[in-house]
Amino acid sequence: MGQSAEFGQFLRIMRARMRPEGIDVALTAGTRRVPGMRREEIAHLAGVSTDYYTRLEQGRQMRPSQAVVDAVARALKLDATERAHMLDLLHNCAPSSKSPAPVQRVRPGLRQLLETVTHSPALVLGRRTDILARNRMASLLFTDFAELPVRERNLARWIILDPAAMELFRDWKAVAAETVAALRVDVGRHPNDPQTNQLVGELAVTSEQFRQWWAGHRVTTRSFGSLRLHHPTVGELELDFESLALPDDSDQILRIFSAKPGSPSEDALRLLSSWGHDAQAAPRKTLRAVETKTD
Numbered sequence: 001m002g003q004s005a006e007f008g009q010f011l012r013i014m015r016a017r018m019r020p021e022g023i024d025v026a027l028t029a030g031t032r033r034v035p036g037m038r039r040e041e042i043a044h045l046a047g048v049s050t051d052y053y054t055r056l057e058q059g060r061q062m063r064p065s066q067a068v069v070d071a072v073a074r075a076l077k078l079d080a081t082e083r084a085h086m087l088d089l090l091h092n093c094a095p096s097s098k099s100p101a102p103v104q105r106v107r108p109g110l111r112q113l114l115e116t117v118t119h120s121p122a123l124v125l126g127r128r129t130d131i132l133a134r135n136r137m138a139s140l141l142f143t144d145f146a147e148l149p150v151r152e153r154n155l156a157r158w159i160i161l162d163p164a165a166m167e168l169f170r171d172w173k174a175v176a177a178e179t180v181a182a183l184r185v186d187v188g189r190h191p192n193d194p195q196t197n198q199l200v201g202e203l204a205v206t207s208e209q210f211r212q213w214w215a216g217h218r219v220t221t222r223s224f225g226s227l228r229l230h231h232p233t234v235g236e237l238e239l240d241f242e243s244l245a246l247p248d249d250s251d252q253i254l255r256i257f258s259a260k261p262g263s264p265s266e267d268a269l270r271l272l273s274s275w276g277h278d279a280q281a282a283p284r285k286t287l288r289a290v291e292t293k294t295d
Contacts (some may be wrong), residue, residue, distance in 0.1 A: 004059035005021075006191070007089040007200070011057045013217040014076040015042050030130070045075035064090075081185065085219040088188035104252065106133040106280050119273060121239075121257040128186050128196045129155040129179065134253065140276045141231065142168070156183050157199060167260070170228040173209075180213040181220040190220070233275055234268040 009144070016036035035099055043053035048068060056064065056072070064072070071089070073083045104126040113136040114122050121138040123131060131153045143164065145153045152158070156179045159165045159172075169175045180230045203210040222243065229237040239257045246252045259265035 002152055006058045006188075007086070008059035010086060010217050011072070011076070014078065014082065015039070015057075017041075018077065042072070046071040050074075057237060064289055081219055081221050085188045087193075088154070088185075092188065094192045100211050104130070104132055104249070106252070107248075110246070110254070117256065119269060121269075123255045125243075125253045125255060126154060127193065127251045128199055129183055131155055135155075136276060138257075140272050141229075147153055151195075154199060155179060157203065160203055168229055168231065170230055173255050175227065176209070177218070178220055178222070180210060182222075184217065184219045185221055185252075231268070231272065234272045237265045237268050238263070239265060239269075255292040282294060 017036070018037045020037060020041070039054055039057065040050040043050040046053065046068070048071070053072070069087065073086060075084075078086060091264065106124050111133055114124070114133055115135070117135055119137065121136045121141040122135045123138050124133040134142075134145060136243040142189065143158065143162070145158075148158075159169070159176050159179050166172045183200070184197075187193075187200065190196060200214070204214060224240070224242050226238065226240050231237060237259065239256055239259055241257045242252050246254060258270050
């Protein structure tokens with residue numbers, strides 16, 4: 001679907017979610033066959049003609065003024081993330097003549113920082129939720145992304161398609177839906193990225209739930225939050241996370257997970273770290289024993 005069609009579809013879905021009750025506008029007469037506000041009602045709230053707003057929803061009027069954009073955003077009651085997504089869709093409607101985006105790379109200093117965070121899982125996420133880097137604790141908590149093929153080192157793909165992720169996240173549906181909403185934001189920013197389009201296509205073909213979430217056109221970016229997990233080795237955990245956009249690359253996010261001090265989850269993270277050390281040490285001990293016998 002072209003970006004202009006995506007823009008129109010986004011407006012239609014945002015309009016459909018609105019309810020006439022409590023809206024300060026003279027409602028049009030007649031039985032409502034579908035939920036949500038009518039085009040003429042949103043047009044009235046935005047101060048534009050119904051014909052003009054209709055062309056917006058049809059993707060045929062792609063050069064609205066900033067005043068019109070602001071008015072439509074207010075009429076649809078968009079939050080900050082939704083408004084930014086609407087602008088991304090609008091500004092990226094024209095076919096891009098830019099060269100493909102460069103391969104994302106993590107600075108050596110940032111990788112070094114990840115390794116110094118020894119007791120908290122930490123990830124660097126890039127475009128389309130690619131896993132660009134992770135520390136040892138993130139591999140122990142989630143999965144060892146380094147063992148996956150490069151094209152599969154993607155958070156959205158892993159959460160939605162890997163059965164182990166479905167078992168790990170106690171609120172898997174909510175986590176997966178929010179991850180899809182974050183992927184939607186990225187698609188608005190980079191509509192012509194072939195790898196993103198390939199990922200969306202794969203998920204749409206493979207997962208019915210992804211298709212439903214994607215069709216809902218929800219967008220979100222959370223800079224902090226919490227997760228409830230059931231880890232196969234250390235059991236129940238409740239972790240907080242902080243997501244920090246890197247100043248030298250707005251498409252890279254450092255996400256760090258932590259447990260409340262003195263909580264059972266903090267003890268579980270310590271146990272997980274210790275278990276990881278023991279699991280890594282066991283093969284080395286076995287190898288040394290074999291070498292001794294051979295000598």
